[in-house]
Structures are given as C-alpha cells and as structure tokens.
Amino acid sequence: MTVAAAYPEGLAPGQAGLSRAACAHCGAPLVPGQGEFCCNGCAGAHALVRGLGLDAFYRRQETSAGTLRPPETLATDFAPHVQAKPGGMMELDLIVSGLTCGACVWLVEQALAVEPDVLKARAALSSRRLTVAWRGPASRANDFARLVARLGFRVAPWSLACLRATEDAEGRTLVRALGIAAFGAMNVMLVSIAVWVGTDMDPATRHMMHWLAALIGLPTVLVAGMPFYRSAWQAIRAGRVNMDLAVSIGVIATTLMSLSETMRNGDYTWFDGATSLLALLLAGRVLDRAMRRRARQSVAELLALQEGTVALRLADGTTRAVPAEAVQAGDTLLVAAGERLRLDGTAEDPVLLDTAATTGEALPREMAPGEALAAGGVNMGAAFVLTVTAAAKDGSLAQLARLLERAEQGRGRFVSIADKAARLYVPVVHAVALATFLGWWLWVGVAWQAALVPAVAVLLITCPCGLAIAVPAVQVAAVGALFRRGVLVASPTALERLATADHAVLDKTGTLTEGRPELIPDDTLDPDVVCRAASLARASRHPLAQALVRACPEAPALAGVREVPGKGLIRGSERLGSPAFCGLPDEQGSGMELVWCVAGETPVIFRFADRLRGDAGEAVADLQALGLETELLSGDGAGAVEAAAAAVGIGPWQARATPADKAHRIEALRAGGRHPLMVGDGINDAAALSLAHVSVSPGSGTDVAQAASDIVLRAEGLTALSAAVRVARKAQALARQNIAFSLAYNVIAVPMAVLGFVTPLIAAVVMASSSIVVILNALRAGKEARA
Amino acid sequence: MNALVFLVPAALTLGLLGLALFLWTLKSGQYDDLDGAASRILFDDLPRKDNKE
Numbered sequence: 001m002t003v004a005a006a007y008p009e010g011l012a013p014g015q016a017g018l019s020r021a022a023c024a025h026c027g028a029p030l031v032p033g034q035g036e037f038c039c040n041g042c043a044g045a046h047a048l049v050r051g052l053g054l055d056a057f058y059r060r061q062e063t064s065a066g067t068l069r070p071p072e073t074l075a076t077d078f079a080p081h082v083q084a085k086p087g088g089m090m091e092l093d094l095i096v097s098g099l100t101c102g103a104c105v106w107l108v109e110q111a112l113a114v115e116p117d118v119l120k121a122r123a124a125l126s127s128r129r130l131t132v133a134w135r136g137p138a139s140r141a142n143d144f145a146r147l148v149a150r151l152g153f154r155v156a157p158w159s160l161a162c163l164r165a166t167e168d169a170e171g172r173t174l175v176r177a178l179g180i181a182a183f184g185a186m187n188v189m190l191v192s193i194a195v196w197v198g199t200d201m202d203p204a205t206r207h208m209m210h211w212l213a214a215l216i217g218l219p220t221v222l223v224a225g226m227p228f229y230r231s232a233w234q235a236i237r238a239g240r241v242n243m244d245l246a247v248s249i250g251v252i253a254t255t256l257m258s259l260s261e262t263m264r265n266g267d268y269t270w271f272d273g274a275t276s277l278l279a280l281l282l283a284g285r286v287l288d289r290a291m292r293r294r295a296r297q298s299v300a301e302l303l304a305l306q307e308g309t310v311a312l313r314l315a316d317g318t319t320r321a322v323p324a325e326a327v328q329a330g331d332t333l334l335v336a337a338g339e340r341l342r343l344d345g346t347a348e349d350p351v352l353l354d355t356a357a358t359t360g361e362a363l364p365r366e367m368a369p370g371e372a373l374a375a376g377g378v379n380m381g382a383a384f385v386l387t388v389t390a391a392a393k394d395g396s397l398a399q400l401a402r403l404l405e406r407a408e409q410g411r412g413r414f415v416s417i418a419d420k421a422a423r424l425y426v427p428v429v430h431a432v433a434l435a436t437f438l439g440w441w442l443w444v445g446v447a448w449q450a451a452l453v454p455a456v457a458v459l460l461i462t463c464p465c466g467l468a469i470a471v472p473a474v475q476v477a478a479v480g481a482l483f484r485r486g487v488l489v490a491s492p493t494a495l496e497r498l499a500t501a502d503h504a505v506l507d508k509t510g511t512l513t514e515g516r517p518e519l520i521p522d523d524t525l526d527p528d529v530v531c532r533a534a535s536l537a538r539a540s541r542h543p544l545a546q547a548l549v550r551a552c553p554e555a556p557a558l559a560g561v562r563e564v565p566g567k568g569l570i571r572g573s574e575r576l577g578s579p580a581f582c583g584l585p586d587e588q589g590s591g592m593e594l595v596w597c598v599a600g601e602t603p604v605i606f607r608f609a610d611r612l613r614g615d616a617g618e619a620v621a622d623l624q625a626l627g628l629e630t631e632l633l634s635g636d637g638a639g640a641v642e643a644a645a646a647a648v649g650i651g652p653w654q655a656r657a658t659p660a661d662k663a664h665r666i667e668a669l670r671a672g673g674r675h676p677l678m679v680g681d682g683i684n685d686a687a688a689l690s691l692a693h694v695s696v697s698p699g700s701g702t703d704v705a706q707a708a709s710d711i712v713l714r715a716e717g718l719t720a721l722s723a724a725v726r727v728a729r730k731a732q733a734l735a736r737q738n739i740a741f742s743l744a745y746n747v748i749a750v751p752m753a754v755l756g757f758v759t760p761l762i763a764a765v766v767m768a769s770s771s772i773v774v775i776l777n778a779l780r781a782g783k784e785a786r787a
Numbered sequence: 788m789n790a791l792v793f794l795v796p797a798a799l800t801l802g803l804l805g806l807a808l809f810l811w812t813l814k815s816g817q818y819d820d821l822d823g824a825a826s827r828i829l830f831d832d833l834p835r836k837d838n839k840e
Contacts, residue, residue, distance in 0.1 A: 060829075102826020125823030176813055183806040190798060205791075212795065 024058070025049075026068040026152060030554070040557050041070035045152050054110050060103035068098060068152030077309055077321040078141040081157040085133070089119065092141045093158035094130045095304045096148060099123060108148055115144070127297055129158055156304040170227075171289050177224040178286050181279035184220025185272065188213050192272040196761050203265060210262040210269050217271030221255045224278050227285070243422040243468050246429065250459040251278060253433075257456040260449050268760045273460050276764065280771055281468055288472045291479045295488040299712050303703045310342050311335075313385065325392045333386045335379050337542050344375050344395045345386040352381030354543065356509045356610070357682040357702050360635025360657070363592060376683040376702060380543060382567070400686050400704055416493050417732070418471040421739050425462075433458040436754045457753040461763050462746050469771055470738035473778035478731035481782035486699075486715025487724045494710035497694035498725055499732035500675050504623050505666065505692070507680035508634035508644050512616045512718070515681060515700055517543055517592060517608035519551040529604050531555045533596040536569050536576045544594050545569070545576070547608050573599040615717045617648045622722030624649075626729075628677065633657050633665055635684055662688035679721065681705050696721060731781045738774045745770055 021030040025042035037043040045068070049057055061068075083091045099105060105123045112121035112132055117140065120133040132144050145155050191213045195206060228251070231244040251274045258269040309321040311334040319334050324342040327333065335341060341353075347369065354364040357376040364380040367373060373386065375397050392398060437455035441448050479489045489495060506512060519530070530548070534555035537545035540563055549555065561571045568577015575582050575597050582597040584605075597603035613619075620630055632653035634641045645653040657665070662680075666688045669676040678685070678692035681701030689695035689708040697709040698718070706712050713720050749766055752758050758766075812818070 102823070102829060105823055105826065106830050123823070124820035125826065126820050172813065175818060176810065179806065179809045179813065183802055183809075187799065187802045191795075208791075216799070 023069075027061070027063065028069065028553075038554060039069060041150075042068075042152070045070050045150055048147075048150055049107065049111075052111055052114055054107055057103050057107040060101070060106070062101035062103065063098065070150055070152045078145045078157060079138045080323065082138040082141045084138070088135055089133055090136065090138055090140070091131065091133045092144065094132070094145060094148070094155045095158050095301055096123065096128050096130045097154040097156070097301055099125065099128045099130075099153060101125075104153070107151060108153065111147060111151060112144060115147075118144075126294070128301055130155075159300070159304045171286070171293060174227055174282060174286050174289060177227055178279065178282040180220060181224035181275060181282050184216055184224065185275040185279040187216045188220070188272045188275050191216070192269070192760060195268060196759075207262075207265045210265065213269050213271045214259060214262045217255065217258065217269075217275055220275050221251060221271075221278065224275070224282065225251055227282070228278075240419075241423050241426050242419055246422060246426045247277070247281060247468060249430070250274075250462075253456050254460050257452045260452060264449055266449075266453070270456065270460065270760050270763070273760055273763050273767065277460070277767065280767075284469045284472045284476070287476045291476050291483065292489070292492065295479065295483055295490055298483075298488050298714060299490050299706060302699060302706060302712065302714070327388055328391050329388055329394070331388045333388060334383060335386050336383050337379055337381065337540070338546070339379050341373060341375050341377050341379070341386065342397075343386070343388045343392060344390045345373055345388045346370050347373060347384050347386055349384055351379065351384050354378040354380045356515060358684050360507065360509045360682055360684050361637070363637075363640075374683075376704075378543065397683070397704060400683065401707075416471070416496055417735055417739070418468075421471075429459065429462045432462075432750060432754065439754075440756070454753060454756040454758070457756075457758045457763065458750060461749045461753045461758060461766060470742055470774050470778075471735045473775045474731045474735045474738065474781050477778050477781040478727050482724055482727055485720055485723060486713065487720050488712040488714055489710070489724075490712065491710040494694060495728040495731050496735075497675070497710065498677065498728035501677035501694050501725070502628060503669055503674045504628045504630045504677045504679065505633050505662075505669070505688070506620070506630060506650065507662075507678075507682065507685050508632055508636055508641055509610060510681035510701060511679050511685075511698060512620075512632070512644055512648060513610045513612050515610065515698075517547045518611045519547055520607045520609050520611075522607070525604070525606070527552070529596065530606075532574075533576055533594070533604070533606065536561055536571055536574060536596070537594075539563060539569055544592070544606075544608055548576075548594060548606060568594075579605070612644060612647055613716075613718055615719045619718035619721055620648045620650055622719065623725065626722060626725050628725070633662050633688075635659075635682075659684040659687050663691055666691045677725075679718075696724075727781065734777060734781050738777055741773065741777070742770065 022028065023030055023038035023042050024036045025046040026038065028038045028042075030036075030038055037046065049055055078092060078094075081092060083093075085091050096108065099108065102125065105125050108123050108130060109121045112118050115134070117134045117136045118132060119135060120131070123130040130148070132141075134140055134144075148155050191209050195201065195209050195213075198206075201209075225248065228244045228247045231242065232248040235242040235245055254270050254274040254277075258271050258274070261267075261269050310324050310327060311319040312322045312327060313319050313332045313334055327343055333343070333345070340357075347367070350369055351367045351373065352364050353367050353373060355361050355374070355377045357378070358374045372389070375395055390396075433455045436458050437448075437451050440446050440451035440454055444451075475492075475495065478495055482489055509515060531552040531554070534548045534552035535558050537548040538555060538557040539561035540546075558571060561569050563569050564577070564581070568575055568581040576594060579585065579593060579595050582595040582603050584595055584603060592608045594606045594608070595603050596606065623630055630650045632641060632645045632650045634644075634653070634655055635657050636655060638655040641653050641655040645651075654661070654665070662685060666676050666678060670691070670693065675693040678689050678695045679697070680686075680689055680695075681698050683702050683704045685697075686704045686708045689697065689705060694711070695709045696711045696713060697705040699706075699712060699714040699716075701709075701712075711724060713724075745766075749758075752762075817824070
C-alpha cells in the first residue's frame with residue numbers, strides 16, 4: 001500500500017506540495033502572483049538566514065507548512081527576565097514555539113552564536129527551551145528575542161509553569177533508580193543462573209554464590225526500591241492501600257527471605273526476582289512519566305505564549321512595560337487596541353470590549369464609563385486608560401485560580417481502576433501468603449525458614465508485574481498515540497474519566513466557534529478589493545483588521561498607512577475603518593463591520609462573525625454516536641446560541657448562562673448521577689471545567705481554561721475530541737483485559753506457589769511472560785488513534 | 788573454581804563501571820533533551836564566531 005492511498009484522493013501531502021509553489025521560508029502554499037514568499041515577514045526571515053550563511057537550514061527543514069511565518073510584532077520586554085550570573089554574564093531562558101526539528105535547533109543556535117557577545121546559545125528540542133548567555137547589558141535580551149522571532153519562531157519568557165513542567169526531580173530519581181535496578185538485576189542474574197544450572201555445585205561454592213547475590217541484591221533493593229517505598233508509606237499514612245504497597249511488601253519480603261536462605265545455605269536465593277521486578281516496574285514508570293511530561297510541557301508552552309507585560313503609565317505620561325503581577329490597585333495602564341486586559345479595572349471613556357472569554361458573548365459590547373471591566377476581555381476599540389481596581393493577586397483571575405485549586409484537590413479523590421484492583425487484591429494475596437506460611441510451618445511441620453520460601457513465592461509470583469504494569473502500559477500507549485494527534489492529556493486519571501463520560505456539555509464561543517472574528521464569505525465581494533483592503537489592514541493590530549488580513553494573507557504591507565485610534569486607517573484617499581469613519585450610518589451597531597472607501601468608488605462593507613469551526617457538526621455527531629448526550633451552554637444571546645445549536649445538531653441549549661449557571665448545571669448533572677464532560681475555552685467556563693467529571697479545552701482557549709482542564713486539544717478542530725473518547729474507551733477496555741488476565745494467571749500460579757513447586761527460575765519465566773503479554777496487549781491502545 | 792576468584796570481581800567491576808558512567812551521564816543532563824540529541828549528531832559544523840570582532 002502506498003502512502004498516498006491512506007489519504008482521500010487529491011489530499012496526499014506530497015501532491016499538494018508538488019502541484020503548488022511554496023513559500024521559500026515557511027513552506028506555506030503560495031497563491032498565484034506571489035513571487036517566492038507568502039509575506040514580507042518570510043522574505044525578511046529568508047534574507048536574514050541567507051545573510052548569516054545558514055541556508056543549509058532549508059535543505060534540512062522539517063516543519064509543517066506555514067508554522068515559521070514570523071509574527072508581526074514583539075510586544076514583550078525581555079530585559080526583566082534576564083538573570084545576572086557571576087562574572088558579568090547574563091543569561092536568558094526563552095520558550096521557543098515552532099522549534100520542531102533538528103534543523104530549527106541548528107538555525108537558532110547558529111544565528112545567535114554569530115552575535116559577537118554571545119557566549120552560549122543552546123536550544124533543547126524536547127522542552128523547546130532556549131538558553132542564551134552573553135556578556136553585556138541586560139537589554140540585549142530584546143535583540144536576541146527579536147532575532148529568533150524574525151526567523152519565524154514565537155518566543156516567550158520561560159515561565160515558572162514551564163519550569164515546573166520540565167524540571168522533574170522525581171523523574172530523574174526514577175531514571176536513576178531504573179539504572180541501579182537494571183544493573184543489580186543483570187548482575188544478580190549472572191550469579192543466579194550459575195546456581196540454577198550448576199546442580200552439582202558443591203555447597204561451599206553455592207554458599208559463596210548466595211552471598212555474592214546478597215551483596216549485589218541488598219543495596220539494589222534498598223536504593224532502587226525507594227520510589228515504591230515512599231509512595232507506599234504515603235498511602236499507609238493516608239490510610240489507603242495502593243499498588244506500590246503490594247510491590248514494596250513483595251520486594252522486601254522476598255529480600256528478607258532470600259537473606260535467610262543465604263544464611264542457612266538453602267537451594268536457591270530469590271534476589272534475582274526482587275531486583276528484576278523492580279527494574280521492570282521502574283521501566284514502566286519512567287516511560288509513563290516521560291509521556292506525561294511531554295504533554296505537560298506542551299500545555300505549559302501554550303500558557304507561556306499567552307503571558308505578557310502591561311503598559312504602566314508613569315507620572316510623566318510615558319509608559320513602561322511591566323509584568324502584570326507588579327501592578328498595584330490604583331495604577332493606570334494603557335490598553336492598546338486589540339490587547340487583552342490582564343487586570344480588573346475601570347475606564348473613564350466608553351470602551352468597546354470583546355468579552356467572549358469572560359461571558360461568552362460573541363459580539364463586542366460597549367461598556368459605559370466607570371463600568372467594571374473584568375480581566376480577560378479584549379479591547380476592540382481605541383486604546384484607553386485603565387484604572388486598576390485590584391492587583392493581580394486579588395483580582396478576579398486569582399480568585400478563580402484559588403477556586404480551581406480547591407476543585408483540583410477534590411478531584412484527587414477519584415479512584416483509578418488500578419487502585420480499585422489493588423484494594424481487593426492486596427489483602428487477599430497477603431492472606432494467602434500468610435496462610436501458606438502457617439500451613440507449611442505448623443501443619444506440614446518444616447522449619448520456619450523453609451516455610452517462608454513458598455509463602456514469599458506466593459507474594460512474588462502474584463506480585464505485580466502483570467497487575468502493576470497492566471494499567472500504566474495501556475496509559476503510555478494511549479497517551480502517546482493521542483499526543484501524536486495533538487491531544488494533550490495532562491492529568492494521570494483523565495483517560496479513565498473520559499472513558500466513563502456520558503454527557504457532553506459544550507460551550508459555544510471559542511469552542512464550537514473559532515473564537516475570533518472571521519470575514520463572512522460573500523459572493524458580491526471582489527477578491528481584489530478584499531486584498532487591497534487587507535494590505536491596508538496589515539498596519540493594525542485590531543482583531544477585525546487582522547481577520548481581514550487572514551482572508552487575504554498574501555496582501556503586501558503598504559507604506560504610509562496612518563492609524564486613527566479607535567476609528568480606522570488612512571492612506572492617501574483610501575480609508576478602512578468603522579462605518580462612521582467612512583461617513584456611512586452605522587446600521588447594525590454591532591462593531592463587527594469594516595468599511596473600505598476610496599474617493600470616487602463605492603464604499604465596500606466587510607461583515608465579520610465568529611464562525612463555527614468547520615468540523616463542529618461532525619464532532620458533535622461523533623460524540624452522539626459514541627452515546628454521549630450533548631448540550632450547549634453559552635453566555636451568548638439566545639439567537640446566536642439557537643442558530644449554533646441548530647447548525648451543529650445539538651438538542652438542548654441554554655443562552656445567557658453566567659459562569660455560576662454553568663457550574664450549577666455541571667453540579668446538577670453530577671448530582672443526577674451523570675458523568676459530565678465539559679468542553680470550554682473561556683474564563684467563564686473555568687469553574688464548570690474544574691467541577692466536571694472530565695474537562696477539555698481547545699488549544700486556542702484562555703490560559704485559565706487550559707489550566708482547569710484535564711485534556712487540551714492542541715490540534716485545530718474538535719474531531720480530535722471524539723477520537724480521544726474512543727481511545728480512552730479502548731484503553732479502559734484493554735486495562736480491564738490486562739487486569740483480568742493477570743488475575744486468571746494467578747489462579748494457576750498461586751496454587752503452584754502454595755504447594756512449593758515454584759523455583760526462582762519458574763518465577764522469573766512466569767513474571768517475564770505475563771509482563772510481555774500485558775505489554776503487547778497494551779500496545780493495541782495506540783492503534784485506534786492511528787486509524 | 789579458581790577461575791571464579793578472578794572472573795567474578797572482573798564482572799562486577801565492569802558492571803559497576805557501567806553503572807558509574809550511567810549515573811554520570813544522568814547527572815550531566817544528557818537525558819534532558821533526547822529528541823535534540825538525536826538530531827544534533829547530524830550538525831556538521833560548530834557554531835561559528837566570525838569576523839565581527
């Protein structure tokens with residue numbers, strides 16, 4: 001089968017690239033009439049790369065088309081993020097979005113290394129972290145960030161959240177433990193195999209071999225088992241039983257029994273079993289963690305790109321860029337057109353605010369002077385002065401964050417399937433082991449040391465392998481497959497909860513819709529006129545102007561465009577702006593229109609709307625096909641919500657829902673015994689997201705919503721959601737199968753162990769084979785996502 | 788039997804050497820960027836510091 005056959009006809013990736021010219025920098029397809037580049041930014045980036053003599057980059061580049069288009073502006077001030085190191089060295093950490101291939105790493109490092117004062121530039125591909133060290137003023141940071149941005153990468157300061165996601169002390173401990181356990185297991189095996197095979201070995205040699213095994217085995221079990229002992233201890237202190245407790249008891253008991261066998265020079269010691277058990281379990285855990293770390297890093301990257309600075313107005317009327325946390329109540333800020341409010345405040349002038357993120361209303365609203373403006377809204381009008389009413393830590397966003405934290409703790413009570421199995425399993429196994437010991441010692445009448453052997457064999461053989469790997473292996477396969485499809489699973493129990501969801505509550509603005517204005521397609525609009533207006537619109541950051549640019553991305557930027565704040569753009573006799581700006585009556589008053597006029601031509605009206613996502617209907621139908629009831633819950637007006645509900649085929653809908661309404665609805669559903677899946681992107685959805693059984697937010701959502709969600713869809717579109725539900729269900733089924741298999745095999749293995757037929761060799765074979773069966777079964781979880 | 792006197796310590800020493808090396812690679816951060824390391828080996832030229840002195 002050829003690769004092309006996997007795609008619908010005409011959509012094979014190679015063909016698209018061959019038949020159409022692509023931008024020489026970012027690889028986006030070109031429209032006829034464009035030369036080599038899709039936009040001025042790319043032309044500039046290409047010239048920069050060539051000028052540095054780095055054009056080898058283009059031969060190795062493996063980025064997806066269009067991702068390397070340089071951003072228009074760079075608003076953040078990076079100087080405050082610079083760390084001064086001893087010896088006059090400065091260091092800056094950046095998160096670089098779009099750093100997806102080895103060639104990108106090479107390009108960024110080389111481009112920075114050419115700067116004369118740079119001492120070190122190192123980019124990490126897996127964490128997208130770039131560290132630049134130089135000797136000189138801290139303000140050079142902005143030059144370096146701008147350089148990387150001009151190459152086409154989006155940059156943001158490396159935030160605390162990124163640090164938490166990456167600097168993974170626990171992960172490192174696990175890898176170290178794995179190394180030690182693997183070393184111990186292999187070397188003990190070296191000795192053990194000699195004992196198993198050398199049946200004619202004289203007792204003195206065997207005794208030496210036992211001591212040798214103990215010498216390697218004891219420290220290994222002590223050091224490498226630490227992660228398990230710690231987790232088991234925490235569980236005991238919390239009065240719970242978990243799988244790690246079973247592992248800990250099994251390993252420690254095996255070690256003690258082996259020690260007693262060593263001292264009395266028994267036939268076999270079992271150090272090999274204990275150490276290889278640890279090594280196998282640690283390997284599973286390391287993989288599990290690595291997978292989840294990738295997902296957490298991607299979420300942190302999305303969040304970091306949203307962080308920024310605010311323009312604080314100083315006493316002399318000038319502004320200075322400061323982090324939002326540094327602003328006090330009573331300070332005044334300048335909010336530029338198109339900027340998102342980061343703090344609560346009031347304004348003295350009327351303000352046109354897009355409150356989609358805070359209330360879910362799709363149309364921007366005119367706020368009266370003095371009206372409270374909540375953080376999260378986007379300024380759709382002119383720049384205005386905001387008087388801050390609450391510092392960041394007391395503002396509405398911080399309150400929400402505290403609410404989310406509480407909800408997060410509540411969710412910690414969710415019992416995963418593995419823990420449920422452990423609760424049943426641990427007492428039963430330990431009872432059987434104890435009965436075996438007492439049976440052999442008191443009933444059969446062997447020495448207590450000899451009676452220990454079959455009892456511990458029960459512990460070791462039932463132990464965990466199968467059961468402890470059963471669920472994590474499925475998780476790793478499923479989370480990895482979803483990651484490749486752009487679904488980031490941030491919480492360890494998210495998949496299990498997603499699999500059991502039976503009711504989907506969807507938000508409209510930003511979830512079912514794009515969450516940003518788009519030009520409404522209109523046959524009467526002349527494409528040339530759209531492009532001429534878009535050229536003008538390139539000069540502005542206003543959301544509507546940017547929507548116009550998106551409608552004609554190839555429009556060249558023009559020189560000599562002047563922006564009249566809050567009204568429009570002027571270049572000679574050409575004007576683009578609000579209807580009033582072109583002398584037309586404002587009929588709708590919606591603020592979602594632009595008018596383009598040139599002296600002597602009829603004015604052209606561009607209408608914008610927050611369009612439904614292309615795959616919204618399909619995604620909803622998919623969810624319904626999976627047996628989830630769907631409903632729409634939006635803060636927007638009834639008309640818009642009803643239209644959206646009808647268009648995507650959702651039955652029940654509710655309009656004008658406040659954040660509290662949404663949260664109540666979720667609580668009501670839970671109280672009714674349902675397992676609601678909440679999908680939302682806005683600040684107004686965060687409370688509902690954190691209360692839901694499982695929550696999902698699109699990659700374009702606000703940072704608060706993403707932080708409140710278990711799953712973030714990085715890929716465009718919603719169809720990934722139904723795929724995620726399908727994978728989660730498959731994973732759940734496989735986890736059950738694995739647990740059932742482990743139990744079934746114990747039914748055979750335990751009686752053998754109780755009767756004393758199990759030797760360390762049999763234990764090793766059984767343990768390894770059950771693990772392999774369980775892992776192979778788990779790998780099937782990834783298949784569903786690829787199909 | 789006599790062979791064991793040499794072979795067992797030799798095997799253990801080599802094993803421990805491997806373990807020590809592993810712990811060193813871990814400590815020096817060589818597992819922090821596995822994806823990057825995979826492609827870094829293909830960079831044929833060191834970062835240049837040219838003429839702009």
